[in-house]
Amino acid sequence: MSRYLLRRLVGLIPVLALVLVIVFCLTRFIPGDPAVTLLGPGATAEQIAALRRQMHLDQPQGVQFLSYVWNLLHGDLGVSLKTGRPVLDELASKLPATIELALAALLIALAIGIPAGVAAARRRGGVLDQVLRVAALACVSVPAFLIAFALQGLFGSWLRFLPVAGRLSPYFIFKPITGFAVLDALLHGDVAALSDAIRHLLLPATVLGLFIAANLSRFVRSAMIQQLDEDYVRTARAKGLDERQVVYGHALPNALIPVLSVIAILFGDMLGGAILTETIFSWPGVGRYTLDAIRNRDYPVVQSATLIFAAMFMLVSLAIDVIGQRLDPRLKAPVA
Amino acid sequence: MRGEIVWTLRRYPAAVVGTSMIAAIVLAVAAAPLLSPAPPAMVDLAYRLTPPGLAHPFGADLFGRDVLARVLYGGRYTLAIGVVVTAAALTIGSTVGVLAGFFGGAFDMVAMRLVDAMLSFPALILAIALAAAFGPSLINAMTAIAIAQAPQFARLARTEALSISRRPYVEAAIAAGVSTPRILIAYVLRNILPPLLTQAPLSAANAILQVTSLGFLGLGAQPPTPEWGADIASNLEFVRDAPWVAAAPGLAILITVLAFNLIGDCITEAMTVRRRSPS
Numbered sequence: 001m002s003r004y005l006l007r008r009l010v011g012l013i014p015v016l017a018l019v020l021v022i023v024f025c026l027t028r029f030i031p032g033d034p035a036v037t038l039l040g041p042g043a044t045a046e047q048i049a050a051l052r053r054q055m056h057l058d059q060p061q062g063v064q065f066l067s068y069v070w071n072l073l074h075g076d077l078g079v080s081l082k083t084g085r086p087v088l089d090e091l092a093s094k095l096p097a098t099i100e101l102a103l104a105a106l107l108i109a110l111a112i113g114i115p116a117g118v119a120a121a122r123r124r125g126g127v128l129d130q131v132l133r134v135a136a137l138a139c140v141s142v143p144a145f146l147i148a149f150a151l152q153g154l155f156g157s158w159l160r161f162l163p164v165a166g167r168l169s170p171y172f173i174f175k176p177i178t179g180f181a182v183l184d185a186l187l188h189g190d191v192a193a194l195s196d197a198i199r200h201l202l203l204p205a206t207v208l209g210l211f212i213a214a215n216l217s218r219f220v221r222s223a224m225i226q227q228l229d230e231d232y233v234r235t236a237r238a239k240g241l242d243e244r245q246v247v248y249g250h251a252l253p254n255a256l257i258p259v260l261s262v263i264a265i266l267f268g269d270m271l272g273g274a275i276l277t278e279t280i281f282s283w284p285g286v287g288r289y290t291l292d293a294i295r296n297r298d299y300p301v302v303q304s305a306t307l308i309f310a311a312m313f314m315l316v317s318l319a320i321d322v323i324g325q326r327l328d329p330r331l332k333a334p335v336a
Numbered sequence: 337m338r339g340e341i342v343w344t345l346r347r348y349p350a351a352v353v354g355t356s357m358i359a360a361i362v363l364a365v366a367a368a369p370l371l372s373p374a375p376p377a378m379v380d381l382a383y384r385l386t387p388p389g390l391a392h393p394f395g396a397d398l399f400g401r402d403v404l405a406r407v408l409y410g411g412r413y414t415l416a417i418g419v420v421v422t423a424a425a426l427t428i429g430s431t432v433g434v435l436a437g438f439f440g441g442a443f444d445m446v447a448m449r450l451v452d453a454m455l456s457f458p459a460l461i462l463a464i465a466l467a468a469a470f471g472p473s474l475i476n477a478m479t480a481i482a483i484a485q486a487p488q489f490a491r492l493a494r495t496e497a498l499s500i501s502r503r504p505y506v507e508a509a510i511a512a513g514v515s516t517p518r519i520l521i522a523y524v525l526r527n528i529l530p531p532l533l534t535q536a537p538l539s540a541a542n543a544i545l546q547v548t549s550l551g552f553l554g555l556g557a558q559p560p561t562p563e564w565g566a567d568i569a570s571n572l573e574f575v576r577d578a579p580w581v582a583a584a585p586g587l588a589i590l591i592t593v594l595a596f597n598l599i600g601d602c603i604t605e606a607m608t609v610r611r612r613s614p615s
Binding site for chain 1: 583587
């Protein structure tokens with residue numbers, strides 16, 4: 001087990017190095033001299049030269065890359081050009097909001113996607129299967145902003161039932177303990193704040209989760225169809241086991257093992273979707289922060305946020321691989 | 337091959353629906369000048385944010401421009417985006433994949449680690465970062481999405497090329513002294529193209545969704561280009577009071593992407609069935 005994890009970690013090193021090269025190169029694509037862009041057209045040659053020295057732009061690219069990695073290893077992600085604060089601190093303060101949103105979306109996706117996939121597989125080719133298939137394809141095809149506007153209009157403006165923006169109503173003020181609004185409200189024992197936080201979370205998490213649920217249901221369906229054809233299912237039915245027990249107790253756990261790796265890929269899609277969802281719902285997370293930084297041409301922030309997203313994706317993929325390997329001993333095959 | 341297509345279409349009605357939808361969209365955008373009540377760029381402030389009606393069937397936007405015309409002309413961009421981005425991603429990906437799979441060695445090592453690294457980024461995040469670095473424009477957004485999609489094609493192409501390069505007929509061709517470029521194109525590429533092409537409709541669907549998303553975020557097509565995502569973004573503050581400015585282009589995106597996804601879904605299902613049935 002630990003040997004598997006070690007081998008995976010060693011295998012990640014060259015990939016991680018290339019990820020850093022890509023992130024480093026991102027700011028090098030930008031046409032023009034960053035120092036000139038920063039100072040604007042009125043800058044004198046001396047000012048530009050001074051800023052270039054300060055930003056180490058006068059050093060060779062290789063040296064710049066190495067010092068970037070060196071600073072990174074020391075937790076120095078640079079300074080935001082807009083606020084002047086360390087990027088690491090700003091990212092750390094936005095990250096809990098994004099993780100909270102992603103977890104809620106994942107919960108919704110699992111709660112809808114797995115039962116829908118199982119139901120479709122059990123009535124394969126039937127009316128319900130067809131309906132669920134079209135519904136899933138529609139959910140995969142709809143742009144996130146269209147669903148978001150529809151839900152905002154329905155629940156926010158028309159029914160006045162759910163808040164359409166933000167994370168917590170401004171009259172709930174308490175000292176953040178974890179940075180997770182729901183968890184903080186729980187820790188403070190503030191029921192009103194808890195319900196407020198959950199109500200804020202519902203719409204954005206649904207928009208983000210629906211896409212994942214639709215994809216998930218398709219994969220659960222095909223994995224379940226495969227499992228329901230297996231001999232052990234026939235045996236279980238032949239010995240007179242309750243059908244619910246056969247489906248949920250025997251077939252589903254086996255079907256979920258291949259689905260696990262799909263969840264890792266879908267998690268990446270979810271991080272991408274977070275930029276859109278956070279922007280539409282004014283959710284104060286890393287996604288909206290990144291987009292603001294892009295609009296402000298705050299390149300150190302864009303660079304680091306991209307890296308954070310990649311790191312989260314890699315970490316979750318690795319964790320899911322390790323879990324899957326632990327659950328299914330047949331996956332002990334050597335890793336390429 | 338022909339009989340196979342007919343058989344597939346009969347077996348998978350959703351594919352027929354998807355294809356018909358795309359045909360209808362192609363016809364509609366081709367006939368855009370005939371179907372539009374007004375030119376897509378014509379500003380008429382007297383009709384600012386008019387609800388759908390006789391003069392403007394889909395309503396008018398914040399400049400009084402006809403929404404139907406903008407959706408129809410925007411469709412030309414959308415279809416081009418789907419086709420061009422997919423073709424570019426497929427070309428880049430299959431070139432790298434075929435070379436890596438056929439030659440192996442150091443190039444294979446480096447290329448595949450690069451593919452792994454690019455796949456370590458969530459696709460839309462990589463595209464957004466690239467589009468931000470290149471600067472906001474439709475072409476740059478399309479380039480960014482094509483680069484973000486290419487690694488998936490590269491990985492698939494490499495796997496296929498690897499297995500085909502070991503086939504006896506390729507070894508025979510090498511022994512017979514057929515030139516390497518000819519082997520790569522006529523023997524390897526020709527045989528790996530079908531599995532790659534089956535991914536094309538899904539890739540086109542994703543490309544359209546992502547390029548319109550970039551347009552919506554202001555990182556893609558810029559106003560006054562009648563691109564669907566950018567059009568929704570420029571009317572954003574009026575969505576509450578004049579929902580038609582977002583509904584028409586939004587539904588147009590949904591319908592177009594759904595058409596490509598219906599076809600892609602059927603192809604995927606057809607492939608799984610064939611792989612499972614004993615041959």
